[in-house]
Amino acid sequence: MIDYWPLIGIALVVLGFALKFNPMLVVTVSAIATGLIAGMDWHEVISTFGKAFNDNRIIAIVWIVLPVIGLLERFGLQQRAATLIRSLKSATAGKLLILYLIYRQITAAIGLHSTAGQAQTVRPLVAPMALAAAEKQHGELTEAEAETVKAYSAATDNVGLFFGEDIFFAIGSIVLIQQILAGYGYDLAPLHLALWAIPSAIAAFLIQSTRLLLFDRKLARRGQ
Template structure:
């Protein structure tokens, strides 16, 4: 019997006693345990990865965010803004209306993570919307810039909220189904999803009108 791997427990106890960073203590203890058990470093790291993946500790978003950060550091926002400035007919309202349609359609088929506040709004959509506004309005004051950013974020929220209910395998549909079942109303998830389509269409029209009004305000203030 090999008792050396049990030293990992002592490392945990010692690390907590010294009030070191818990995550660092546990990581070092796990690495030490694997090495003392006779595993090579690659096997230890592979075991870590398998355990994290099997237990869903690391979500895909935590893998994507560092990539987005690197892209921003190397000029993603600036390139997006330059692209919009090169388009003659691009306006803030039209750009956000296009994004609203994309967000609703992808959410309706279950692709919720293909866009979002962190993934697309901050690094891409908001800078492009600001560039489109600056092209018509000139340099934006702080209030106008914040309004454009807020509308960019709101567009993502509206598209996701009213689009995801069309996808029948979503938690909200299951919750509605269960609630109705308690009152003796038995409906299939697909039936509920179908009735979410009119609401999604109205949300698109109403928010689309708000985006066109934003365009009009920007055009007036730019004259």
């Protein structure tokens, strides 16, 4: 006979969210209650929590990094980055983002995916620096133009990561491609797939760089 009592934990989650209690507290209490109702003793429940945290500790790094980034922003990281860019005479938004694209593709290609990203670098550093470069060269931007600069900053990070990471053969996407091709009778080594990702990465770099330079020209023509 199936024991449905452990499902009370789901009801506790729904009730806790409905009453707008602290989500972390609700989930923790519900998990403990589920374990105890299922017949686990207190020490076994705590041990299961510890094992789950240890097995997934890499995920917790994100929640450590985000507060650090928030503190850096609170104490003027964006302003310092913008000041640095304003001191460079020839810096433009397009040129700056092209340099970031090179960095993002190279680091992704060697497996260093987490050295940059939307939260880690685009919001606190890249976007403010691109805005500062655009304002230095073309004067004050409209709200729409500023949002476009931010969008290009985010898009550059996505392009660099997406087309750079497949060059690193020890990644899940390469394994997925290999398994799908194997199902159709094409037996390819991960290294071969990674090598053939290089032309795509080069093409992506050239296309995105062209878009960024055209955006620079568009900003330059707006006052004419």
